[in-house]
Amino acid sequence: MCGIAGIQSQSDLPDTDLLLRMMTALSHRGPDGSGYYRDESVALGHTRLAIIDPGLGVQPMCGEREDVWVTFNGEIFNYVELRAQLADRGHDFRTHSDTEVIVHAWEEWGPGCFERFNGQWALAIWDRRTSELVLCRDRLGVRPLYHASAGDRLVFASEVKALFADPQVVRGLDPLGLDQVFTFWSAVAPRTVFAGVSQVRPGTYVVCRDGVVGEPQTFWQPTFPERGGGSSDDLDAHAGQLRERLIHATRLRFERSDFPVGAYLSGGIDSAVTAGIIREFTDADLHTFSLRFADAEYDEGEHQATMARRLGTSHRDVVVSHRDIGEVFPEVVRHAETPLLRTAPAPMFLLSRLVRDSGYKVVVTGEGSDEVLAGYDIFREARVREFWARDPGAPQRARAIELLYPWLGRNPNQAPAFARGFFGRNLDPADLALSHRPRWDSTSSLKAMLAGGWSEGVSDAAADLVGRMPAEASGWDGLSRAQWLEMSTLLPGYILASQGDRMLMANSVEGRFPFLDADVIELAGRLPARQKILGLDEKHLLKRAFRDLLPPEIVARPKQPYRAPDASGFVGVDAPDWVADVTSPEAVDAAGVFKPVVVRSLLEKARRSRGRALSHTDSMRVSAVLSVQLLHEQFMGHGHARVLARPPHPTAVFDLVDSQRSTAWR
Known part of the structure; x- marks a missing residue:
């Protein structure tokens, strides 16, 4: 595990001082060492959390011809088996690390190597033979990878804070990204909540040339059998x-x-x-x-x-x-x-x-x-809603709802009319997102807090996502569709x-x-x-x-999802000082995301109840307001000027521009 960062420049030499600042912002991801590579157009940085081959697995790493370089965050768990295959094909190895397997796998199979990897990764490959920078992310997005344009250069990193080490990267919140968060709980790749910052989609790679990011190429996506199909019934x-x-x-x-x-x-x-x-x-x-x-x-x-x-x-x-x-x-x-x-x-x-x-x-x-394996309540809800959609008049409808939430103190059974209204909305059996409509509609109510302008021109996040579903999804059963949506x-x-x-x-x-x-x-x-x-x-x-x-x-034991106390940690006698700071009228005005009167009313309501009697929606509102205000302060307000950790002293430097700065391969 590690942090990775890099620069691809169209004109000037990549700036090593900028690269070091980016690496510094990722020091928590890799406290065991660091290194970088630089040539006339690309610089690759790495901060290392040493897990495999701690002595020789330093990065960035290259093959014996030194024309393919990689900086890598994650693990390739089948690297031992791949290493044996590559050795049989004539590749020579000087380490026992999974990183070196990536280099030789790229030399042997090109982009086809990604579907052979069994692991969790975000990586950048610089192929000097073709002058292509390749950014890739694992199948389901275990490891993060972001990129942004900064003038005439492309910068990429494991975390956004490293991109913001470049003063030319614009700092601002993105209305479309916020809209997705207030619908799905998160932005959906390639979108982020930061304007101008993108993330590599899970299961894809992009090829960058001269600082320009190409269209994503898919090497994996979730697939499911046709309705009623699948493997044998054994x-x-x-x-x-x-x-x-x-x-x-x-x-x-x-x-x-x-x-x-x-x-x-x-x-x-x-x-x-x-x-x-x-x-x-x-x-x-x-x-x-x-x-x-x-x-x-x-x-x-x-x-x-x-x-x-x-x-x-x-x-x-x-x-x-x-x-x-x-x-x-x-x-x-x-x-x-x-x-x-x-x-x-x-x-x-x-x-x-x-x-x-x-x-x-x-x-x-x-x-x-x-x-x-379909463990969430939303999948069981989908079963019930599909049943309702097929047979709206079935007498078993009410009983089905009673079986959903045995673990929840304030469950829908205590308000049958509410439960019927909540789960009985939008029962269109042809809707590819039938499973998720109640959840998305409930979360979307948070958007009523937004100040004027934040929702203008914003497309329907749910419609956009459903439009991205594979064509074959129309033939899947409801559970498979729900799983695809959850995995995305x-x-x-x-x-x-x-x-x-x-x-x-x-x-x-x-x-x-x-x-x-x-x-x-x-x-x-x-x-x-x-x-x-x-x-x-x-x-x-x-x-x-x-x-x-x-x-x-x-x-x-019935499935009990992981939950934590919400608003109660932010109000009452033990309320931390920062809450008042980030929700002051001045702070709310400065961020410009929420209506100040709504924020004030919400927090007063939370204080009256000491945060314990709020509805689930109001609890989400409190967390949303506080986290957005903190995000603005930390990345766009005074907080972004905070002093970072001391710059790393790279243990491995491969600088083709300045040979005096290079260290020999260990």
Whole structure:
């Protein structure tokens, strides 16, 4: 895991001082070393979190002919197998790193190498033979990669703050990006919330020539069978295949590291499965880490303890209070680089800090299971809405809603009329986004807070996204469509970014995700929908595949999504000082995003209830206002002038322009 940055210039030599400033902004992603490469038109920078081959795996890295260079963030987990294939084809290796495999794979297969990689990556390849800079991102967007034009040059980096090290990159919020956040919870690649800043779409690469970014080329996208189709109906055979692939994926992520690897234990089935695999199928001394809450409504400590005892792990946890969330939220927003509609990333930030303080810099987690194997409530909601759409007069309609939210204290069953109205809207069976309409409509109500001008000329975000769905989606079943939408919005933009990569890397910790293994995704994509959700039993196949590893109470436990206290950490006697600062009339006017009277009224309402009796929508409004105001202050206001860490002293410099600055290949 690392941070990457670079410059492609049309005219002047790439500026090494600018590159070093960009690398400095990424120092938290790579505290173990740094290096850069420069020639007449391109500069590549790298800050390193050493995981594999710490002695020789320095970057940027080239092949023996020194005409292909790479700077790389992530892991290629099947690099051992690819290395053997490439060696058989005559390639010589001088390291045991996965980075060098990327170089030779590009030399051998060109862009075809990306579909051979099983891993999580964001990378830049500079091919001097063709004068092409290639930017690529993994299948589902585990690792981030941004780019922007700055005068006559292109700059790219793992995080936006590194792009803003270039004074020619415009700083401003993008109305279309904000509109997407206030619909889907995140901007959808290539859009970001920053004007003029784009991100590489997951599963694609772009070729840049003379500082101009070409059209994205797709090497992977989610695919699903035709309605009623899929693999054979043999449930036990599919469970066996899933078990085999997930065991292999987990072992790859646990064993291919030159440093100890820990595991998250949430109390749910996903992390229980991955931790159980590690205990059962490796010889490792398993160390697990959990997130707990001082507020019992959100705490899953009992279930975490059950699984830790079952596995016999060395277990640590961090207990997070409302006040803790309020105190760290500004730092969380600075790392997330996007508005947040929930505070859930803040506890994840504190959990990764515990991991790092415990001496670990790699953890295996259960993220991705809900999207790949259909675990979210939205998929069960989709089942109910499809049923309603097919048979509007069915007497079982009301009963179906009662089964959706057994874990939620304020669930729809307590207001049957509201539930019928909420889930019964827009029941068009031909709508490709039937599953997500209630969620998107509810979130879109946040846009009423926007000041004049922010919604003018903004296209319909939902319509734009549905228009990007593959042509074959019309033949998919409703669950497959819902999975495609979730994999295109919430997963890369929020789960893997705001709650995942950004909160982990803020503390220099790498997360590894077995459920997002290429072979696991391929199998899950061709499974019949009825095997993922059997009736309304989510992730049925996963439970069947691993019931021998899990306590019965974990298997039988209803799905409880990860949640954290929201507005209560920002109001009351323990309210942090920064809340008043960023929501003052002057600060709200300076940002110009929200109507000041709406902000004032919302915060007064939150204070009266001490943040505990707010509706889910009002809680989202509070988080949205505070995070947007923080984002403006940190990236466009006085906060952007903050002093960064000391510039790195590169341990590896390959400067073809100034030979006196170069260091020899180690």
